[in-house]
Amino acid sequence: MRIGELAALVGVSTRTVRHYHHLGLLPEPVRRANGYREYGFADAVALARVRHLAELGLSLDELRDALADDEGRELREVLLELDADLARQQEALRIRRERVAALLAGADLRPGSMGSADMAAMLRDLSTGGSRIADMDRDVLTLLDTIADPEERARMAALMRPFTDPGVLARAQALYRRLDDLAGARPGDPRVAPLAADLAAQLPDEMASAIAENLDAVPTRLRPPGSYAEAGDGRWMEAVLSELSPAQIEVFRLVIDTLNDRLR
């Protein structure tokens, strides 16, 4: 047989056959006088073996190793390893489909609204009022949700669960509006203190204690002076704060103070 006949027989391209020769997976056969490769039946069997194993998902490198010192033992190990790898891939695919489904279930898919199944709906509702601050909150949550590992993700979803209650959500949106109103306000604005008080009071209990107990994760500028470590919380929090007005920052600092007092 010539290379084209061999390739057609086994159902691959001639390029593939030559590639296998190049990699040493298949021995170069004898040449005819005109330089053409001349194949026999044994070559077809060898090629079919390589294809069979390659289609199972073995890399050509692994294949060469497995076929090199031949005789079962090595091949068996490789196949067991392959099976474990295929199992991992199946699991990864399963998770990916879950998350795709979560995204699709997340309804309107506005840019920015993506997260795990639980988060999707809440994130969607969070900013329907068109609030700037709510949008930022949603962005932060989306980002954290993307970054977090499954365990953290679950904790976040639990913390957000109170907002599935329409009443809680409505009150939150009212607070967002009052925060938005402080967009251009200066530090001493008289609306700051009452808003901070209401915010601290209406913060769901789980969320309040989560914040109070993890005060060291709060940006330095929001923390009560002299409290705890001054550890760098990552520059990105500063980037978030830089989009807020001084009055808005003051509100958050007062809320943190209150929570800190509540913890003691």
Place this chain on the structure above:
Amino acid sequence: MRIGELAALVGVSTRTVRHYHHLGLLPEPVRRANGYREYGFADAVALARVRHLAELGLSLDELRDALADDEGRELREVLLELDADLARQQEALRIRRERVAALLAGADLRPGSMGSADMAAMLRDLSTGGSRIADMDRDVLTLLDTIADPEERARMAALMRPFTDPGVLARAQALYRRLDDLAGARPGDPRVAPLAADLAAQLPDEMASAIAENLDAVPTRLRPPGSYAEAGDGRWMEAVLSELSPAQIEVFRLVIDTLNDRLR
């Protein structure tokens, strides 16, 4: 933030961030005086979105398209398509694991012994006598099994099933030995005719009729002269025959004759 901080925050390498800039997936941010890229919170959100979608299995090209004309609709279509693709991948993985399991179940995994689950055991037994002809038969079957589509594979398995009977197998091995004995024999050898008769007689019924009804798939040299089309059956069959002695070929030609007569 500088690029390293952004990358660390979202959990990717700086190379990845620059790659996304290069592809236009992420806008190039403003530069500082020293040429460093300066990122804000919005960039982190955008990067997280890209990562999130990329990890679901979208290609970066698809991603750019989906994010380009933004606003859900396009993205939704892409995600639906992705889900269908993931489903296909799951199915492909399932089949691959099945075939790996079949190979592992195929016991000793001598080089050459591979095929579907059903075939594995039969192929293994076929050549345990160390017969040259049996090895060739096994190789042909292995090759056909590798090439065949699932339907053909099932038909082959059905044809081979009689050999799961130890009695049939033992008789077949005896015939193989008699064929092997003709390795160096010349055409007129007196053992040819009786062997052909026994072979034709002991050929399992399903196999005999399968061959008789598909006579045009039999190599020209084995067919009764002047019968049917002279169509080229593929050079590989000639390659197989070239490894047989004239006496052995004569045996097969006589068997084919007999089957042909039986069909009429």
Place this chain on the structure above:
DNA sequence: TTTGACCTTGTCGTAGCGTCAACGTGTCTA
């Protein structure tokens, strides 16, 4: 003789970055 279907070797392209190289910057320390 020409056409068309083969064959030959060699090179570039693919996806998503990792990993150099060769160099400039900014900060901390001796």
Place this chain on the structure above:
DNA sequence: TAGACACGTTGACGCTACGACAAGGTCAAA
């Protein structure tokens, strides 16, 4: 003040398993 060290910059090559050329040589049929 100089050196060390960690960061940033652009640019280029490497990886898989081939597909798709290019630029030619070979062979059988019309």
